[in-house]
Amino acid sequence: MNELIEIVGLTKSYDERSVAVNNITLTLPKGKIVGLLGPNGSGKTTLIKMLNGLLKPTRGSIKINGRFIGPETKARVAYLPDRNCLPEYRTVSEMVAYFGDFYEDFEKTRALEMLQSLNIDPGTKFKTLSKGTKEKVQLILVMSRKADLYVLDEPIAGVDPAARDYILRTIINNYNPEATVLISTHLIGDIEQVLDEVIFMRYGQLALYTSVDNIREKYGKSVDAYFREVFAC
Amino acid sequence: MAWELDSDRPIYAQLVERIQMQIVSGMYPPGGKLPSVRELAALAAVNPNTMQKAFAELERSGLIVTQRTNGRLVTEDEALIKQIRQGLAEEHVKEFFNKMKELGFTGGEIVEIIRENQASEE
Incomplete structure (x- = not known):
């Protein structure tokens, strides 16, 4: 069984007038790094929140590793939100312990190793960390889980180019043929060569699902350039 | 890097x-x-x-x-490596000739330019 995620007829409407995700059917395999791309308001974050069980679909279903969304899938999905969600008054090491208590698949030694390689003192409180360092710590916590699915919502937004490189390298170094990484981003050019496949979303619908090299081969341009063409306003 | x-x-x-x-x-x-x-x-x-x-x-x-x-x-298989090296060299030469022809040089002129440059490099 090579399928990891099976999405069938997935729809989410917040009220009668706004349909955020509109009838998406999609199957994602294991062992891929997939970019979730689309303009603002195209439904990326809504889709992500349904994948990790923070929102309930209006219609349709999602299965991860053959199971509907619930406690079993939540235990196997590692989620990096698009905003800082760590308490400011806590220290890094307190959060490492917290993640260890909360997630069975959390590997504390791996987290501490990664923190050390970045010279981040685990005794530091979050409120004293820079924005970029907070992002890195959050990513380290998420990537230190041994999950089936990593869902990263805008992991490289608002960090400097060196931090961006570190984040991309962390994603590559943690590559596991049994797991899939789904990355939502606007910064396509920066992340393109790390991706296997891309999903384009538009108005809540699935506009395209194909491989990066397919787009380059077929159109003779980068995914970034192709995206700009498709979504030109 | x-x-x-x-x-x-x-x-x-x-x-x-x-x-x-x-x-x-x-x-x-x-x-x-x-x-x-x-x-x-x-x-x-x-x-x-x-x-x-x-x-x-x-x-x-x-x-x-x-x-x-x-x-x-x-x-x-060093012969294979050599052969691939030769192939790459030919590709580069072809590309170079094409660019020079776009600039309006004839084959003879191109060879002449190469000779002059090689002489000045040595």
Whole structure:
């Protein structure tokens, strides 16, 4: 069984007038790094929140590793939100312990190793960390889980180019043929060569699902350039 | 350092070219051991599956040999390496000639320019 995620007829409407995700059917395999791309308001974050069980679909279903969304899938999905969600008054090491208590698949030694390689003192409180360092710590916590699915919502937004490189390298170094990484981003050019496949979303619908090299081969341009063409306003 | 890659061509084809170049230039000598897919993917900052695809392509061409216990090695077939090197050289020359012809030079003039430049380099 090579399928990891099976999405069938997935729809989410917040009220009668706004349909955020509109009838998406999609199957994602294991062992891929997939970019979730689309303009603002195209439904990326809504889709992500349904994948990790923070929102309930209006219609349709999602299965991860053959199971509907619930406690079993939540235990196997590692989620990096698009905003800082760590308490400011806590220290890094307190959060490492917290993640260890909360997630069975959390590997504390791996987290501490990664923190050390970045010279981040685990005794530091979050409120004293820079924005970029907070992002890195959050990513380290998420990537230190041994999950089936990593869902990263805008992991490289608002960090400097060196931090961006570190984040991309962390994603590559943690590559596991049994797991899939789904990355939502606007910064396509920066992340393109790390991706296997891309999903384009538009108005809540699935506009395209194909491989990066397919787009380059077929159109003779980068995914970034192709995206700009498709979504030109 | 991440490898500089063109944005308008498939990534895997560029990885194949890059590794080919590293082999024919002697960075990885005949019979020498290559880094693992994972190491090289991290070094180049590219997707490991794409690197795997490039390695598969290089294996098909015979430039890389996989040994079950030893990982991946550069072929010991120096004639093959030479042949690929020759092929790459011909491609570069062809490209150079095309560009020079676009500038309006004839074949004879191009050869003359090459000779002059070579003389001044020596």
